[in-house]
Amino acid sequence: MFFLILVVAGSLLLHWLYKLNKDYYVMAFFAKRLYTKDGRSAESISPVAPGKTIFGNTLDLYGCDNASVFKLSRDLAKEMGESFVEYDLGTPVYNVIDAEIAENVMNHPNLITKGLFYKFLYPFLRTGLLTSTGKKWHSRRKMLTPTFHFNILNQFQEIFKTESQKFLQQFRGKDEATIVLNDVIPRFTLNSICETAMGVKLDEMAEKGDRYRESFSQIEACFTRRLSNPFLWGDWLFNLLAAKDYAAALNVVHGFSSEIIAKRRLLLKDELENLKEAQSNDDDVFTTKKRFAMLDTLIYAEKDGLIDHIGICEEVDTLMFEGYDTTSIGLIFGLMNMGLYADKQEECYQEIQEHISDDLSNLDIGQLNKLKYLDYFMKETVRLLPSVPVMGREAVQDTELANGLVLPKGSQIALNVFDIHRNVKYWDSPDEFRPERFLPENCQNRHTYAYVPFSAGQRNCIGQKYAMQEMKTLLVVILKEFKILPVTDPKTIIFTAGITLRTQNKIQVKLVRRK
Numbered sequence: 001m002f003f004l005i006l007v008v009a010g011s012l013l014l015h016w017l018y019k020l021n022k023d024y025y026v027m028a029f030f031a032k033r034l035y036t037k038d039g040r041s042a043e044s045i046s047p048v049a050p051g052k053t054i055f056g057n058t059l060d061l062y063g064c065d066n067a068s069v070f071k072l073s074r075d076l077a078k079e080m081g082e083s084f085v086e087y088d089l090g091t092p093v094y095n096v097i098d099a100e101i102a103e104n105v106m107n108h109p110n111l112i113t114k115g116l117f118y119k120f121l122y123p124f125l126r127t128g129l130l131t132s133t134g135k136k137w138h139s140r141r142k143m144l145t146p147t148f149h150f151n152i153l154n155q156f157q158e159i160f161k162t163e164s165q166k167f168l169q170q171f172r173g174k175d176e177a178t179i180v181l182n183d184v185i186p187r188f189t190l191n192s193i194c195e196t197a198m199g200v201k202l203d204e205m206a207e208k209g210d211r212y213r214e215s216f217s218q219i220e221a222c223f224t225r226r227l228s229n230p231f232l233w234g235d236w237l238f239n240l241l242a243a244k245d246y247a248a249a250l251n252v253v254h255g256f257s258s259e260i261i262a263k264r265r266l267l268l269k270d271e272l273e274n275l276k277e278a279q280s281n282d283d284d285v286f287t288t289k290k291r292f293a294m295l296d297t298l299i300y301a302e303k304d305g306l307i308d309h310i311g312i313c314e315e316v317d318t319l320m321f322e323g324y325d326t327t328s329i330g331l332i333f334g335l336m337n338m339g340l341y342a343d344k345q346e347e348c349y350q351e352i353q354e355h356i357s358d359d360l361s362n363l364d365i366g367q368l369n370k371l372k373y374l375d376y377f378m379k380e381t382v383r384l385l386p387s388v389p390v391m392g393r394e395a396v397q398d399t400e401l402a403n404g405l406v407l408p409k410g411s412q413i414a415l416n417v418f419d420i421h422r423n424v425k426y427w428d429s430p431d432e433f434r435p436e437r438f439l440p441e442n443c444q445n446r447h448t449y450a451y452v453p454f455s456a457g458q459r460n461c462i463g464q465k466y467a468m469q470e471m472k473t474l475l476v477v478i479l480k481e482f483k484i485l486p487v488t489d490p491k492t493i494i495f496t497a498g499i500t501l502r503t504q505n506k507i508q509v510k511l512v513r514r515k
């Protein structure tokens with residue numbers, strides 16, 4: 001009798017263990033496994049990356065520095081050759097490197113919520129447009145979309161032009177100058193976003209702007225520290241062990257954005273009072289005002305009870321970060337590539353000479369749009385060096401993808417833009433810089449989602465037109481006056497993981513005044 005009980009108990013235990021192991025990756029701290037509904041094994045659709053320890057992939061990046069995190073992730077993507085699964089601390093992670101799956105994810109109605117790692121940005125951005133989800137995200141997106149309308153961007157063009165000319169003033173009287181792009185470009189993009197989106201000139205706040213950028217780097221260090229240490233993923237341990245190290249930096253960035261908001265509130269009040277004398281109602285003020293800052297929209301929405309002060313802070317922090325950092329990276333690499341590919345720089349220059357007058361008086365959006373080769377040049381730059389190399393999503397419920405894989409609730413998805421952009425399935429010799437890839441005839445047969453630097457679908461980048469316009473304007477203004485020569489050897493560049501794409505070494509170029 002006793003023996004029988006033992007056999008039955010043993011069988012039940014084995015069955016339970018089998019079931020547990022089938023449904024969970026037990027050693028990765030009970031991460032739920034991906035599954036299918038038609039009996040196929042999930043691994044037959046997307047392979048699992050072998051873990052380095054018995055804990056699945058949980059500790060694969062533990063203790064690695066930021067450069068190793070970036071390199072190991074890219075090497076793994078190459079080695080796997082197709083979208084693959086990892087099992088981390090209690091969570092499956094679906095790593096997407098194929099355009100077909102990226103398209104499915106980016107357009108899936110269940111997958112608009114950002115991934116776990118975005119929570120690391122909460123102390124900085126709280127839940128603004130980039131990090132929020134659901135109704136809150138919908139209403140903010142609706143509120144901000146009109147502020148990126150063509151007419152508004154057209155009004156920003158004068159600011160981009162003036163800021164670009166101001167950028168060149170630092171080289172006045174010099175025939176040549178070697179510049180560290182990482183030092184000079186972010187100042188230009190921060191000035192531009194503050195004056196366009198926020199309606200506040202940074203001139204007399206330049207030093208505070210510099211402190212904002214320094215503090216931003218510390219916040220990024222916090223982000224990457226959490227990224228590579230799963231034990232800091234949860235807020236509880238993070239708050240206990242690490243949060244205090246970043247409190248001062250957070251105070252600086254939030255203090256800076258609060259000052260911008262306070263300044264704009266005052267300026268707006270004055271501007272409206274002046275305009276009211278000339279016009280009878282506020283709606284007219286909106287449509288006929290010479291320049292319409294995005295922050296003004298938020299302040300008006302506050303008056304209508306659609307957002308509160310904290311909400312305004314969330315969006316200002318989000319727009320400022322997204323608007324200055326991403327375009328900095330695009331410009332740094334754009335200028336570096338101008339230096340590295342002299343023949344292509346010359347092609348851009350000839351085109352600029354053909355369409356843009358020397359006094360820049362016709363440098364408006366219409367003329368910018370005529371610079372086709374410059375457009376291909378920047379597209380290729382952003383393909384090889386995407387400012388946002390990885391994006392994340394979370395499945396908020398069990399979600400079936402078109403390939404039959406079911407992502408259990410809580411699964412993470414990493415959309416590896418950097419790897420999609422260099423996937424040999426879509427790109428011939430992907431590591432080569434060839435702007436001609438973007439000639440219309442060369443795009444025809446390429447999967448649209450093989451190129452997603454600004455994401456796509458509902459959560460695409462709200463500022464993509466703004467970004468291209470700003471970056472092209474500075475390039476035109478520089479190229480008109482200077483030839484760009486290479487200084488940094490691209491072979492020495494080491495990428496590192498960050499909130500956005502980073503390099504360990506700063507990038508330099510030499511400007512030589514055109515005769």
Ligand code: HEM
Nearest residue numbers: 130322323326327330387388391453454455461462463467
């Ligand atoms: C080269 C420049 C830029 C690149 C490559 C870029 C790329 C991206 C990408 C990939 C996303 C999706 C992020 C995700 O899903 O996690 C995104 C979202 C966003 N971007 Fe950009 N961006 C750029 C410039 C800008 C600028 C200039 C602004 C604002 C002025 C901006 C504002 C935003 C915002 C607010 C979101 C969140 C949109 C939402 O979720 O509804 N971006 N951007």
